[in-house]
Structures are given as C-alpha cells and as structure tokens.
Amino acid sequence: xxxxxxxxxxxxxxxxxxxxxxxxxxxxxxxxxxxxxxxxxxxxxxxxxxxxxxxxxxxxxxxxxxxxxxxxxxxxxxxxxxxxxxxxxxxxxxxxxxxxxxxxxxxxxxxxxxxxxxxxxxxxxxxxxxxxxxxxxxxxxxxxxxxxxxxxxxxxxxxxxxxxxxxxxxxxxxxxxxxxxxxxxxxxxxxxxxxxxxxxxxxxxxxxxxxxxxxxxxxxxxxxxxxxxxxxxxxxxxxxxxxxxxxxxxxxxxxxxxxxxxxxxxxxxxxxxxxxxxxxxxxxxxxxxxxxxxxxxxxxxxxxxxxxxxxxxxxxxxxxxxxxxxxxxxxxxxxxxxxxxxxxxxxxxxxxxxxxxxxxxxxxxxxxxxxxxxxxxxxxxxxxxxxxxxxxxxxxxxxxxxxxxxxxxxxxxxxxxxxxxxxxxxxxxxxxxxxxxxxxxxxxxxxxxxxxxxxxxxxxxxxxxxxxxxxxxxxxxxxxxxxxxxxxxxxxxxxxxxxxxxxxxxxxxxxxxxxxxx
Ligand code: C2O
Ligand code: CU
Ligand code: CU
Numbered sequence: 001x002x003x004x005x006x007x008x009x010x011x012x013x014x015x016x017x018x019x020x021x022x023x024x025x026x027x028x029x030x031x032x033x034x035x036x037x038x039x040x041x042x043x044x045x046x047x048x049x050x051x052x053x054x055x056x057x058x059x060x061x062x063x064x065x066x067x068x069x070x071x072x073x074x075x076x077x078x079x080x081x082x083x084x085x086x087x088x089x090x091x092x093x094x095x096x097x098x099x100x101x102x103x104x105x106x107x108x109x110x111x112x113x114x115x116x117x118x119x120x121x122x123x124x125x126x127x128x129x130x131x132x133x134x135x136x137x138x139x140x141x142x143x144x145x146x147x148x149x150x151x152x153x154x155x156x157x158x159x160x161x162x163x164x165x166x167x168x169x170x171x172x173x174x175x176x177x178x179x180x181x182x183x184x185x186x187x188x189x190x191x192x193x194x195x196x197x198x199x200x201x202x203x204x205x206x207x208x209x210x211x212x213x214x215x216x217x218x219x220x221x222x223x224x225x226x227x228x229x230x231x232x233x234x235x236x237x238x239x240x241x242x243x244x245x246x247x248x249x250x251x252x253x254x255x256x257x258x259x260x261x262x263x264x265x266x267x268x269x270x271x272x273x274x275x276x277x278x279x280x281x282x283x284x285x286x287x288x289x290x291x292x293x294x295x296x297x298x299x300x301x302x303x304x305x306x307x308x309x310x311x312x313x314x315x316x317x318x319x320x321x322x323x324x325x326x327x328x329x330x331x332x333x334x335x336x337x338x339x340x341x342x343x344x345x346x347x348x349x350x351x352x353x354x355x356x357x358x359x360x361x362x363x364x365x366x367x368x369x370x371x372x373x374x375x376x377x378x379x380x381x382x383x384x385x386x387x388x389x390x391x392x393x394x395x396x397x398x399x400x401x402x403x404x405x406x407x408x409x410x411x412x413x414x415x416x417x418x419x420x421x422x423x424x425x426x427x428x429x430x431x432x433x434x435x436x437x438x439x440x441x442x443x444x445x446x447x448x449x450x451x452x453x454x455x456x457x458x459x460x461x462x463x464x465x466x467x468x469x470x471x472x473x474x475x476x477x478x479x480x481x482x483x484x485x486x487x488x489x490x491x492x493x494x495x496x497x498x499x500x501x502x503x504x505x506x507x508x509x510x511x512x513x514x515x516x517x518x
Contacts, residue, residue: 084235088198097201131495137188178207189250228262259292278374313337316472
C-alpha cells in the first residue's frame, strides 16, 4: 500500500482532529512487517572490517568549571560499505559523531554550527539540561543564510519554538551522576531521517564513583553504537522520506510508517565489524541508536556454564550491584553498560554478538576474536555504586496513565492518549522535587523516553520488572500489549520537556507530548 501525499496529509489531519483514531492491533514484532522487500543493500562480507572507535572531541578551552566545545553539523563522505562512499550528515561530518567526555560537576558548553541544508535541534539524551539547552523539537538552529525559515522548516510545529541562526550554544550543567548519554537530532517531524543520516554521537559522563572502580578501562572500555541501515546500490543511504529534501512534507512511505528497519547492522558506523580482544574482561557501552529496531543480544557460543554479560550500568549510570544476563533486550535509545569476560574462551576462538530477534543478516551484530593471552587487571566488584537516594514510590504525589497507540495500520498519526503532539499542549504538570507514578500501556513495540528525568521501572504487566529493566532508566522498552509502571522523580529544572516514543518514525508521526515541571 502506498499513500499519496494528499491522502497522507488528510489522514494526518483527521488523526489530529481526533476523528479517526488509529487502531493499532498488530501483535507481531514490527520488524517482520516493515522491512522493505524491494530495496536490498549491497552485500558485505560480515566480520571483515575492524570495529572503528569514534574520536574523542577535544575542548577548545577550559575555564572555571566549564569545558567549551564546538561541533559543525555537516555532510561528509564516509566509507561505510567497503569500496563505496556514503554521504552522511554528521556532527563534524562523521557518523557516529565524536564522543564527548564530560565530568560530573564540570559544565560543558557546546556551540553547534549548522551547515546542513535543513534546520536541526540537538538533544542530549539522558541529560538533565535546562529547557533552553534540551533540544526542544521546535527550538531550531536554522541553516546558514536562512534569516527566517520557510514555513516547512518549522514543520507541523508552525512558528512555535525559539529559532537560532546558523549556530546555537548549548549548556549542560552535568549535575548528575556519571552515565552513558548520547546526543542526537531532535528536529520536529524529521528526527527519523536526520538521525538516520548520521546525527548521533556518544556523551560519556564520568564521575568519582566510576574512577574508583577496578572496571576495564582504556582500550578495554569500548563503545558499541548499534544501528541498522539500508543502502542503495551506489552506497547512499536509503530512507523512504515523502520529501527526501527534508524541507517540506514530513513522513515516510507506508512500509516505514511504523519504523525504518535496515538490513545492514552497523556498529560504530561499520557493517558487522570485528574486534580483536585478549582473554580478559572488557567493558562495552552499548547504545541502541537504531531508529526502530529492537535487539535481543546474546553471545554465540555462550560461555560454557556461565552468563554471557555482567551488566554494570543502565541509562542512568552505574547499578548498585552487577546483574548477570544471558541475553539483553535493547530497544531504541537504551544503553547497557556491560562487562564480558573473554577468559572463558580459548585463544583463537571467535565469539559472535548475535541479535536473536533478527532474521537472516540482521541476526548478526559483530564478532569478537580472542587473539591473545593477557594478564587480568580488572574485576567487577560486588558493589558498584552507593545506594541510590530514590524517593519511595509509595509517597508519589500523582498517578497518571498514558496509552501509546501506533497509527501505522491506517497510515495516520501515532498517538499518546489518543492525541498527537502539539508543542503548545501540556499533558502533565509535576511539581519540582516530586515523585509520580506513570502507568504506560502500549499497543505495539514502543520504547518510551522521558526527557530530564531518570525513573525506575516498578512493575511490568502486573509483576516484577524484567531483568533488563534494572537501574535508573530514561527509556523503557514496551512490547505489544505491555503495561509498565514507572516511578519518576522530577528534579533539576522547571520548564517544559517532551516525552515520546523513541521509535523515531512514531515520534515523527507525533507520538510525543509535553510535561512541564512547575
Ligand atoms: Cu533520544 Cu527526545 O530523545
Ligand atoms: Cu532524551
Ligand atoms: Cu512507538
């Protein structure tokens, strides 16, 4: 089914007016439905390219408690598939963008230049940022030369939001515990295609607690930014935008309306790479930066008689104690900080990181090759971080309920409590310093993300949270029919923030709303 632009717009408006409520009744994983059958990426030999590591960004200067950085968002050409060049839109022209290394308690200021032909908004995901620096979807940095963006630039947000010209300075107080954060584009209506083109990078916030732990470090602390993409024959990225210039009409062709699923798995921007390791502990900072794909990560072969992964951190930083897993289920935007002990394999052995939820090529993610013996210098202590001072959920001041319904089946908008995103409407007003219980219900796969706050998952489908729900979260994985209850503590800043589905096609199809901390 293909929907004409007119038809698409009309359905969108109907959705917005609440006349046509999308009935999301799909009960099978979206990845089975949405893969484009006609476009297939050039084939790549798996496990043939080494894992690249994104460069660490250097501050321009450091002054009284603040590190100053600059990044330029621009097009770049990158060899992603061997022998082909791909145009990416990246921070400093690369995908993933450079990694920012920040310290808890030291501010970071980043001047973001926009040399792309479209507006951008840069969000630090997991950051407790003041509203002005949070990358609100309509707070745009207009491209160079656009004194006033054409209406299409503000998209369905109309003229809402604060526009900057050519550059914007973002301020991150970093008054929060160490954690694996990431930054990415958040332009209203176009986050899906803009992140897909490459606008995403890591922001590692470190602190003294982490410094004091004997976890693997240096070359043995490895970021793994996992993303799926589909490529055209000439190596260019394939994304089925209704308007590939990303200037006027938002949205995708029907097959991607519930998420763009690529057929090629990239880790740190390389297809199915390999990493040579010694037979020791390694720490992996895993980020699922995919637009829509969930990964069920496992090691093949699994270590004999033992769990594959020891999780030491989640979205919100270090866990109090490590949690062992055979598999890790990661929905888009979630981070898992895990340690793998390669001494359980013999030197010479190859260990594949699998995605048990994939099919065919997408069942593989990358490979580790144990190439040498080395003396072990790290351990995973039984105690990682001091107990969290998280308020007792029984003292919650309010309970709210949100239903997430995908619109894809009807080609319409995706909704929260049957309403589409309106930058002007606020659906919750938690008090600064309060704790609230939020109940989520999901008709399909929806990774739900709150800006500003970290939360705890307190129940899943009426029972205990899942093993991978552990720790402080800013994004929670939901499956079709899931009921998830979270306790969120609203602290740090007053102001208006969004929460939304992090399936970026759902987000662009308006499965987003505002809360305002008062
Ligand atoms: Cu990672 Cu509102 O985003
Ligand atoms: Cu966020
Ligand atoms: Cu969703």
